[in-house]
Amino acid sequence: MRYAPTIARLIAELGKLPGIGNKSAQRLAFHILSMPSEDVLSLSDSIVSARNSVRLCSVCQNYTDRDPCSVCSDTNRDPTMICVVENPRDVSTMERMRDYQGLYHVLHGVYSPLQNVGLDALKLKELITRLQQNDKVREVIIATNQTAEGEATALYISRLIKPSGIRVTRIASGLPMGSDLEFADDVTLSKAMRARHEF
Amino acid sequence: MRYAPTIARLIAELGKLPGIGNKSAQRLAFHILSMPSEDVLSLSDSIVSARNSVRLCSVCQNYTDRDPCSVCSDTNRDPTMICVVENPRDVSTMERMRDYQGLYHVLHGVYSPLQNVGLDALKLKELITRLQQNDKVREVIIATNQTAEGEATALYISRLIKPSGIRVTRIASGLPMGSDLEFADDVTLSKAMRARHEF
Numbered sequence: 001m002r003y004a005p006t007i008a009r010l011i012a013e014l015g016k017l018p019g020i021g022n023k024s025a026q027r028l029a030f031h032i033l034s035m036p037s038e039d040v041l042s043l044s045d046s047i048v049s050a051r052n053s054v055r056l057c058s059v060c061q062n063y064t065d066r067d068p069c070s071v072c073s074d075t076n077r078d079p080t081m082i083c084v085v086e087n088p089r090d091v092s093t094m095e096r097m098r099d100y101q102g103l104y105h106v107l108h109g110v111y112s113p114l115q116n117v118g119l120d121a122l123k124l125k126e127l128i129t130r131l132q133q134n135d136k137v138r139e140v141i142i143a144t145n146q147t148a149e150g151e152a153t154a155l156y157i158s159r160l161i162k163p164s165g166i167r168v169t170r171i172a173s174g175l176p177m178g179s180d181l182e183f184a185d186d187v188t189l190s191k192a193m194r195a196r197h198e199f
Numbered sequence: 200m201r202y203a204p205t206i207a208r209l210i211a212e213l214g215k216l217p218g219i220g221n222k223s224a225q226r227l228a229f230h231i232l233s234m235p236s237e238d239v240l241s242l243s244d245s246i247v248s249a250r251n252s253v254r255l256c257s258v259c260q261n262y263t264d265r266d267p268c269s270v271c272s273d274t275n276r277d278p279t280m281i282c283v284v285e286n287p288r289d290v291s292t293m294e295r296m297r298d299y300q301g302l303y304h305v306l307h308g309v310y311s312p313l314q315n316v317g318l319d320a321l322k323l324k325e326l327i328t329r330l331q332q333n334d335k336v337r338e339v340i341i342a343t344n345q346t347a348e349g350e351a352t353a354l355y356i357s358r359l360i361k362p363s364g365i366r367v368t369r370i371a372s373g374l375p376m377g378s379d380l381e382f383a384d385d386v387t388l389s390k391a392m393r394a395r396h397e398f
Contacts, residue, residue, distance in 0.1 A: 003291070004264040010249035013242045018230050019223065030288050031217050032246055033253050033262055040250040043212045044243040047231055050209035051239040054232050063232055065203035089229050092202070 007033070059130065061106040061123040063088045071104060078102045080138040084127065084157060086110050086145060094143065102141075105130065110149040111156060119156065127157070131164060139167040146173045206232070258329065260305040260322040262287045270303060277301045279337040283326065283356060285309050285344055293342065301340075304329065309348040310355060318355065326356070330363060338366040345372045 003011065007029060015025035032040060056062070057069035064070070071077060071091075081102025085091055091104050107122045131137055140161055144150035158168040174192035175184055184192070202210065206228060214224035231239060255261070256268035263269070270276060270290075280301025284290055290303050306321045330336055339360055343349035357367040373391035374383050383391070 002269060004253060004262065004269075006245070006249040006252045006264055007262060010245045013245040016238075016242075017227055019226065024218065026288060026291070027218065028216055029249065030262075030286070032250060033287070035250070037250060039215075040246060043215075044246045046205075046209045046212040047239060047243045047246075050205040050228065051231060051234070051236060053205045054203060063203065063206060063229070065205055070201055070203075087229070088232070089225060092225065 056106075060104045061108060061126055062091050062104060076101075079134075079136045081141065082127075082130075082137055082139075083141045083143050085143050086150065086153075090143065102139075105140075107144070107153070110144055110147075110153040112149045122153070124157070124160070128160065131161065131166060137166055139169060141169050141171060143171045255305075259303045260307060260325055261290050261303060275300075278333075278335045280340065281326075281329075281336055281338075282340045282342050284342050285349065285352075289342065301338075304339075306343070306352070309343055309346075309352040311348045321352070323356070323359070327359065330360065330365060336365055338368060340368050340370060342370045 010029045010032065011022070011025045014020055014028050015022055017025075020028070032043070035043075053065045054063045055065070055067065057064040057067055057072055059068045059072040062069050062071065066073075078101045081100075082105050083094060083100060083102055084105045084107060085094065086107055086109065088106055088108075091106060094100055094104070105123070105127050107124065107127075109117050109122050111117065111119050111122065131140070140157075142154040142157055144154050154170055158170070161168050172195060173188065174195055175181070175188060181189070209228045209231065210221070210224045213219055213227050214221055216224075219227070231242070234242075252264045253262045254264070254266065256263040256266055256271055258267045258271040261268050261270070265272075277300045280299075281304050282293060282299060282301055283304045283306060284293065285306055285308065287305055287307075290305060293299055293303070304322070304326050306323065306326075308316050308321050310316065310318050310321065326339075330339070339356075341353040341356055343353050353369050357369070360367050371394060372387065373394055374380070374387060380388070
Protein backbone atom coordinates (compact mmCIF):
# COMPACT_ATOMS: atom_id res chain seq x y z
CA MET A 1 0.00 0.00 0.00
CA ARG A 2 1.42 3.35 -1.04
CA TYR A 3 0.52 5.58 1.89
CA ALA A 4 0.37 9.32 1.42
CA PRO A 5 3.92 10.59 2.19
CA THR A 6 2.91 12.39 5.38
CA ILE A 7 1.21 9.24 6.69
CA ALA A 8 4.21 7.12 5.75
CA ARG A 9 6.48 9.53 7.59
CA LEU A 10 4.27 9.48 10.70
CA ILE A 11 4.27 5.66 10.69
CA ALA A 12 8.07 5.65 10.32
CA GLU A 13 8.55 8.13 13.18
CA LEU A 14 6.21 6.22 15.51
CA GLY A 15 7.89 2.94 14.55
CA LYS A 16 11.19 4.23 15.95
CA LEU A 17 9.77 4.27 19.48
CA PRO A 18 10.61 1.30 21.70
CA GLY A 19 8.10 -1.54 21.65
CA ILE A 20 6.22 -0.03 18.69
CA GLY A 21 6.44 -2.34 15.68
CA ASN A 22 5.19 -1.55 12.20
CA LYS A 23 1.64 -2.75 12.92
CA SER A 24 1.34 -0.76 16.13
CA ALA A 25 2.78 2.27 14.38
CA GLN A 26 0.09 2.01 11.70
CA ARG A 27 -2.63 1.66 14.32
CA LEU A 28 -1.34 4.69 16.24
CA ALA A 29 -0.95 6.73 13.05
CA PHE A 30 -4.52 6.06 11.93
CA HIS A 31 -5.74 6.87 15.41
CA ILE A 32 -3.86 10.18 15.35
CA LEU A 33 -5.37 11.00 11.95
CA SER A 34 -8.83 10.49 13.43
CA MET A 35 -8.16 12.64 16.53
CA PRO A 36 -9.50 16.21 16.80
CA SER A 37 -6.87 18.73 15.66
CA GLU A 38 -6.52 20.33 19.10
CA ASP A 39 -5.79 16.95 20.73
CA VAL A 40 -3.11 16.30 18.13
CA LEU A 41 -1.52 19.69 18.83
CA SER A 42 -1.63 18.98 22.55
CA LEU A 43 0.07 15.59 22.08
CA SER A 44 2.73 17.05 19.84
CA ASP A 45 3.33 20.00 22.17
CA SER A 46 3.61 17.74 25.23
CA ILE A 47 6.36 15.79 23.45
CA VAL A 48 8.43 18.84 22.52
CA SER A 49 7.92 20.73 25.75
CA ALA A 50 8.75 17.74 27.93
CA ARG A 51 11.94 17.17 25.97
CA ASN A 52 12.84 20.86 26.08
CA SER A 53 12.09 21.62 29.71
CA VAL A 54 13.50 18.45 31.21
CA ARG A 55 17.16 18.38 32.25
CA LEU A 56 19.25 16.18 34.51
CA CYS A 57 19.31 17.06 38.20
CA SER A 58 22.87 18.24 38.95
CA VAL A 59 22.87 16.17 42.15
CA CYS A 60 21.24 12.81 41.38
CA GLN A 61 21.16 12.93 37.52
CA ASN A 62 17.45 12.08 37.42
CA TYR A 63 15.18 13.87 34.92
CA THR A 64 13.77 17.05 36.40
CA ASP A 65 12.38 20.41 35.39
CA ARG A 66 14.02 22.25 38.28
CA ASP A 67 17.49 21.86 39.69
CA PRO A 68 18.02 20.25 42.18
CA CYS A 69 15.09 17.88 41.62
CA SER A 70 12.12 17.47 43.96
CA VAL A 71 13.70 14.45 45.69
CA CYS A 72 17.13 16.03 46.20
CA SER A 73 15.62 19.27 47.51
CA ASP A 74 13.19 17.52 49.88
CA THR A 75 14.51 18.12 53.40
CA ASN A 76 12.30 15.35 54.79
CA ARG A 77 14.36 12.71 53.01
CA ASP A 78 17.26 10.86 54.58
CA PRO A 79 20.51 12.31 53.18
CA THR A 80 22.60 9.46 54.63
CA MET A 81 21.43 6.94 52.02
CA ILE A 82 21.86 6.94 48.26
CA CYS A 83 20.19 4.33 46.11
CA VAL A 84 21.98 3.82 42.78
CA VAL A 85 19.69 2.86 39.88
CA GLU A 86 20.16 2.28 36.17
CA ASN A 87 17.69 4.78 34.78
CA PRO A 88 15.05 7.37 35.67
CA ARG A 89 12.23 4.85 35.33
CA ASP A 90 13.77 2.85 38.17
CA VAL A 91 13.43 5.88 40.45
CA SER A 92 9.68 5.93 39.86
CA THR A 93 9.54 2.17 40.44
CA MET A 94 11.34 2.57 43.79
CA GLU A 95 9.11 5.50 44.74
CA ARG A 96 6.01 3.44 44.04
CA MET A 97 7.07 1.23 46.98
CA ARG A 98 6.68 4.26 49.34
CA ASP A 99 9.17 2.61 51.67
CA TYR A 100 12.52 4.13 50.83
CA GLN A 101 13.17 7.61 52.21
CA GLY A 102 16.76 8.19 51.09
CA LEU A 103 18.14 9.86 47.96
CA TYR A 104 18.93 8.45 44.52
CA HIS A 105 21.65 8.42 41.94
CA VAL A 106 20.79 7.61 38.33
CA LEU A 107 23.56 5.99 36.24
CA HIS A 108 21.76 6.31 32.88
CA GLY A 109 22.85 2.85 31.80
CA VAL A 110 24.97 -0.09 32.90
CA TYR A 111 28.40 -1.25 31.88
CA SER A 112 27.73 -3.27 28.75
CA PRO A 113 30.75 -3.78 26.50
CA LEU A 114 28.67 -5.88 24.08
CA GLN A 115 26.43 -2.88 23.46
CA ASN A 116 29.36 -0.49 23.41
CA VAL A 117 28.41 1.15 26.71
CA GLY A 118 31.65 1.78 28.60
CA LEU A 119 32.03 2.92 32.18
CA ASP A 120 32.65 6.47 30.93
CA ALA A 121 29.09 6.65 29.59
CA LEU A 122 27.66 6.16 33.08
CA LYS A 123 27.14 8.95 35.63
CA LEU A 124 29.82 7.40 37.87
CA LYS A 125 32.15 10.39 38.13
CA GLU A 126 29.16 12.38 39.35
CA LEU A 127 28.50 9.76 42.05
CA ILE A 128 32.10 9.74 43.26
CA THR A 129 32.27 13.56 43.30
CA ARG A 130 28.97 13.62 45.17
CA LEU A 131 30.32 11.24 47.82
CA GLN A 132 33.56 13.21 48.14
CA GLN A 133 31.83 16.57 48.53
CA ASN A 134 29.24 15.29 50.99
CA ASP A 135 30.21 13.55 54.23
CA LYS A 136 26.62 12.81 55.31
CA VAL A 137 26.30 9.66 53.20
CA ARG A 138 26.56 6.47 55.31
CA GLU A 139 25.27 3.88 52.83
CA VAL A 140 25.11 3.40 49.09
CA ILE A 141 22.50 0.82 48.03
CA ILE A 142 23.12 -0.51 44.55
CA ALA A 143 19.83 -1.35 42.87
CA THR A 144 20.94 -2.01 39.30
CA ASN A 145 19.00 -4.81 37.58
CA GLN A 146 19.69 -8.48 38.33
CA THR A 147 21.30 -8.99 34.93
CA ALA A 148 24.88 -9.81 34.02
CA GLU A 149 25.46 -6.14 33.16
CA GLY A 150 23.70 -4.90 36.29
CA GLU A 151 25.68 -7.29 38.50
CA ALA A 152 28.99 -6.33 36.90
CA THR A 153 28.24 -2.64 37.30
CA ALA A 154 27.21 -3.20 40.93
CA LEU A 155 30.45 -5.03 41.67
CA TYR A 156 32.52 -2.31 40.00
CA ILE A 157 30.80 0.49 41.92
CA SER A 158 31.15 -1.39 45.20
CA ARG A 159 34.92 -1.70 44.69
CA LEU A 160 35.11 1.95 43.71
CA ILE A 161 33.37 3.15 46.86
CA LYS A 162 34.55 0.67 49.51
CA PRO A 163 37.98 2.32 50.13
CA SER A 164 36.15 5.47 51.27
CA GLY A 165 34.67 3.53 54.22
CA ILE A 166 31.05 4.11 53.13
CA ARG A 167 28.83 1.04 53.50
CA VAL A 168 27.94 -0.40 50.08
CA THR A 169 24.98 -2.79 49.84
CA ARG A 170 23.14 -4.61 47.04
CA ILE A 171 19.38 -5.18 46.98
CA ALA A 172 18.58 -8.86 47.55
CA SER A 173 17.82 -11.26 44.76
CA GLY A 174 15.60 -14.29 45.33
CA LEU A 175 12.20 -15.70 44.52
CA PRO A 176 9.59 -13.04 43.75
CA MET A 177 6.65 -12.91 46.17
CA GLY A 178 3.70 -14.98 45.02
CA SER A 179 5.87 -17.02 42.68
CA ASP A 180 5.89 -20.81 42.33
CA LEU A 181 9.10 -22.68 43.12
CA GLU A 182 8.33 -24.83 40.09
CA PHE A 183 8.71 -21.92 37.69
CA ALA A 184 11.82 -20.35 39.20
CA ASP A 185 14.93 -20.49 37.06
CA ASP A 186 18.05 -22.21 38.39
CA VAL A 187 20.11 -19.09 38.99
CA THR A 188 17.34 -17.38 40.97
CA LEU A 189 16.76 -20.55 42.96
CA SER A 190 20.41 -21.03 43.81
CA LYS A 191 20.72 -17.35 44.80
CA ALA A 192 17.61 -17.67 46.96
CA MET A 193 19.05 -20.80 48.63
CA ARG A 194 22.36 -19.14 49.37
CA ALA A 195 20.62 -16.05 50.77
CA ARG A 196 18.39 -18.12 53.12
CA HIS A 197 17.89 -16.78 56.61
CA GLU A 198 16.61 -17.97 60.03
CA PHE A 199 13.04 -17.39 61.10
CA MET B 200 6.23 9.31 42.31
CA ARG B 201 5.63 12.98 41.68
CA TYR B 202 6.84 13.41 38.12
CA ALA B 203 7.85 16.84 36.91
CA PRO B 204 4.64 18.40 35.49
CA THR B 205 5.85 18.32 31.88
CA ILE B 206 6.75 14.63 32.19
CA ALA B 207 3.39 13.87 33.83
CA ARG B 208 1.62 15.66 30.97
CA LEU B 209 3.60 13.75 28.34
CA ILE B 210 2.75 10.43 30.03
CA ALA B 211 -0.93 11.43 30.17
CA GLU B 212 -0.99 12.43 26.48
CA LEU B 213 0.73 9.22 25.36
CA GLY B 214 -1.58 7.17 27.59
CA LYS B 215 -4.58 8.42 25.60
CA LEU B 216 -3.38 6.55 22.49
CA PRO B 217 -4.97 3.17 21.75
CA GLY B 218 -3.15 0.17 23.21
CA ILE B 219 -0.83 2.37 25.28
CA GLY B 220 -1.40 1.75 28.98
CA ASN B 221 0.16 3.69 31.80
CA LYS B 222 3.32 1.55 31.90
CA SER B 223 3.90 1.79 28.14
CA ALA B 224 3.26 5.53 28.29
CA GLN B 225 5.96 5.89 30.97
CA ARG B 226 8.39 3.82 28.92
CA LEU B 227 7.72 5.88 25.77
CA ALA B 228 7.95 9.15 27.71
CA PHE B 229 11.34 8.27 29.20
CA HIS B 230 12.52 7.16 25.78
CA ILE B 231 11.44 10.48 24.28
CA LEU B 232 13.27 12.36 27.04
CA SER B 233 16.45 10.50 26.13
CA MET B 234 16.11 11.14 22.37
CA PRO B 235 18.19 13.82 20.62
CA SER B 236 16.25 17.10 20.39
CA GLU B 237 16.07 17.04 16.59
CA ASP B 238 14.53 13.56 16.58
CA VAL B 239 11.92 14.74 19.05
CA LEU B 240 11.08 17.71 16.84
CA SER B 241 10.83 15.43 13.82
CA LEU B 242 8.44 13.07 15.67
CA SER B 243 6.29 15.92 16.88
CA ASP B 244 6.25 17.58 13.46
CA SER B 245 5.31 14.33 11.71
CA ILE B 246 2.29 14.04 14.01
CA VAL B 247 1.01 17.55 13.39
CA SER B 248 1.76 17.66 9.68
CA ALA B 249 0.16 14.27 9.01
CA ARG B 250 -2.97 15.36 10.86
CA ASN B 251 -3.03 18.73 9.08
CA SER B 252 -2.31 17.61 5.54
CA VAL B 253 -4.48 14.50 5.53
CA ARG B 254 -8.12 14.82 4.46
CA LEU B 255 -10.78 12.38 3.30
CA CYS B 256 -10.86 11.53 -0.39
CA SER B 257 -14.09 13.05 -1.75
CA VAL B 258 -14.75 9.84 -3.71
CA CYS B 259 -13.85 6.88 -1.47
CA GLN B 260 -13.53 8.67 1.92
CA ASN B 261 -10.09 7.14 2.57
CA TYR B 262 -7.35 9.28 4.13
CA THR B 263 -5.35 11.08 1.48
CA ASP B 264 -3.19 14.15 0.98
CA ARG B 265 -4.55 14.83 -2.50
CA ASP B 266 -8.11 14.66 -3.76
CA PRO B 267 -9.11 12.28 -5.30
CA CYS B 268 -6.75 9.81 -3.64
CA SER B 269 -4.09 7.76 -5.41
CA VAL B 270 -6.38 4.73 -5.72
CA CYS B 271 -9.41 6.66 -7.02
CA SER B 272 -7.31 8.58 -9.55
CA ASP B 273 -5.45 5.46 -10.78
CA THR B 274 -6.81 4.75 -14.27
CA ASN B 275 -5.36 1.21 -14.19
CA ARG B 276 -7.83 0.16 -11.53
CA ASP B 277 -11.15 -1.49 -12.27
CA PRO B 278 -13.92 1.13 -11.82
CA THR B 279 -16.66 -1.51 -11.96
CA MET B 280 -15.95 -2.83 -8.45
CA ILE B 281 -16.16 -1.09 -5.10
CA CYS B 282 -14.98 -2.81 -1.94
CA VAL B 283 -16.66 -1.38 1.18
CA VAL B 284 -14.48 -1.48 4.31
CA GLU B 285 -14.86 -0.24 7.87
CA ASN B 286 -11.82 1.99 8.15
CA PRO B 287 -8.72 3.27 6.33
CA ARG B 288 -6.52 0.60 7.89
CA ASP B 289 -8.63 -2.05 6.15
CA VAL B 290 -7.75 -0.49 2.78
CA SER B 291 -4.05 -1.04 3.46
CA THR B 292 -4.78 -4.58 4.61
CA MET B 293 -6.62 -5.31 1.34
CA GLU B 294 -3.87 -3.67 -0.70
CA ARG B 295 -1.27 -5.86 0.99
CA MET B 296 -2.92 -8.83 -0.72
CA ARG B 297 -2.05 -7.30 -4.17
CA ASP B 298 -4.95 -9.20 -5.65
CA TYR B 299 -7.84 -6.77 -5.73
CA GLN B 300 -7.77 -4.21 -8.51
CA GLY B 301 -11.06 -2.39 -7.93
CA LEU B 302 -11.86 0.74 -5.94
CA TYR B 303 -12.75 1.20 -2.27
CA HIS B 304 -15.27 2.91 -0.07
CA VAL B 305 -14.41 3.59 3.57
CA LEU B 306 -17.35 3.71 6.01
CA HIS B 307 -15.32 5.06 8.97
CA GLY B 308 -17.11 2.78 11.40
CA VAL B 309 -19.88 0.22 11.61
CA TYR B 310 -23.43 0.43 12.88
CA SER B 311 -23.03 -0.12 16.61
CA PRO B 312 -25.98 1.10 18.70
CA LEU B 313 -24.28 -0.12 21.90
CA GLN B 314 -21.41 2.26 21.23
CA ASN B 315 -23.72 5.02 20.08
CA VAL B 316 -22.63 4.79 16.46
CA GLY B 317 -25.73 5.24 14.34
CA LEU B 318 -26.06 4.74 10.61
CA ASP B 319 -25.79 8.52 10.14
CA ALA B 320 -22.21 8.46 11.43
CA LEU B 321 -21.12 6.18 8.59
CA LYS B 322 -20.14 7.37 5.09
CA LEU B 323 -23.22 5.65 3.64
CA LYS B 324 -24.86 8.65 1.99
CA GLU B 325 -21.55 9.19 0.16
CA LEU B 326 -21.64 5.58 -1.09
CA ILE B 327 -25.22 5.84 -2.33
CA THR B 328 -24.55 9.19 -4.05
CA ARG B 329 -21.43 7.69 -5.61
CA LEU B 330 -23.42 4.75 -7.01
CA GLN B 331 -26.15 7.06 -8.32
CA GLN B 332 -23.74 9.44 -10.07
CA ASN B 333 -21.64 6.64 -11.59
CA ASP B 334 -23.14 3.95 -13.77
CA LYS B 335 -19.87 2.02 -14.23
CA VAL B 336 -20.15 0.11 -10.95
CA ARG B 337 -21.24 -3.51 -11.44
CA GLU B 338 -20.42 -4.99 -8.04
CA VAL B 339 -20.16 -3.79 -4.44
CA ILE B 340 -18.13 -6.18 -2.23
CA ILE B 341 -18.85 -5.67 1.43
CA ALA B 342 -15.73 -6.43 3.47
CA THR B 343 -16.75 -5.17 6.90
CA ASN B 344 -15.38 -7.28 9.77
CA GLN B 345 -16.89 -10.64 10.67
CA THR B 346 -18.40 -9.25 13.87
CA ALA B 347 -22.03 -8.76 14.87
CA GLU B 348 -21.73 -5.06 14.01
CA GLY B 349 -19.90 -5.76 10.74
CA GLU B 350 -22.49 -8.35 9.71
CA ALA B 351 -25.42 -6.07 10.57
CA THR B 352 -23.88 -3.20 8.62
CA ALA B 353 -23.21 -5.50 5.66
CA LEU B 354 -26.82 -6.69 5.65
CA TYR B 355 -28.12 -3.13 5.86
CA ILE B 356 -25.95 -1.92 2.99
CA SER B 357 -26.89 -4.90 0.83
CA ARG B 358 -30.60 -4.09 1.29
CA LEU B 359 -29.92 -0.45 0.53
CA ILE B 360 -28.13 -1.17 -2.75
CA LYS B 361 -30.01 -4.22 -4.08
CA PRO B 362 -33.00 -2.26 -5.52
CA SER B 363 -30.57 -0.45 -7.85
CA GLY B 364 -29.72 -3.76 -9.54
CA ILE B 365 -26.02 -3.60 -8.68
CA ARG B 366 -24.55 -6.94 -7.56
CA VAL B 367 -23.82 -6.91 -3.80
CA THR B 368 -21.45 -9.55 -2.41
CA ARG B 369 -19.90 -10.32 0.99
CA ILE B 370 -16.36 -11.65 1.46
CA ALA B 371 -16.45 -15.27 2.61
CA SER B 372 -16.04 -16.30 6.20
CA GLY B 373 -14.56 -19.67 7.12
CA LEU B 374 -11.49 -21.28 8.66
CA PRO B 375 -8.34 -19.20 8.29
CA MET B 376 -5.57 -20.79 6.20
CA GLY B 377 -3.09 -22.74 8.27
CA SER B 378 -5.50 -23.00 11.18
CA ASP B 379 -6.30 -26.13 13.18
CA LEU B 380 -9.87 -27.40 13.15
CA GLU B 381 -9.42 -28.09 16.85
CA PHE B 382 -9.03 -24.43 17.70
CA ALA B 383 -11.81 -23.06 15.47
CA ASP B 384 -14.77 -21.55 17.30
CA ASP B 385 -18.25 -22.97 16.75
CA VAL B 386 -19.62 -20.08 14.74
CA THR B 387 -16.67 -20.06 12.33
CA LEU B 388 -16.88 -23.83 11.97
CA SER B 389 -20.60 -23.83 11.26
CA LYS B 390 -20.15 -20.98 8.73
CA ALA B 391 -17.32 -22.93 7.08
CA MET B 392 -19.49 -26.05 6.91
CA ARG B 393 -22.40 -24.20 5.34
CA ALA B 394 -20.11 -22.51 2.79
CA ARG B 395 -18.50 -25.83 1.74
CA HIS B 396 -17.89 -26.33 -1.96
CA GLU B 397 -17.08 -29.16 -4.42
CA PHE B 398 -13.54 -29.91 -5.47
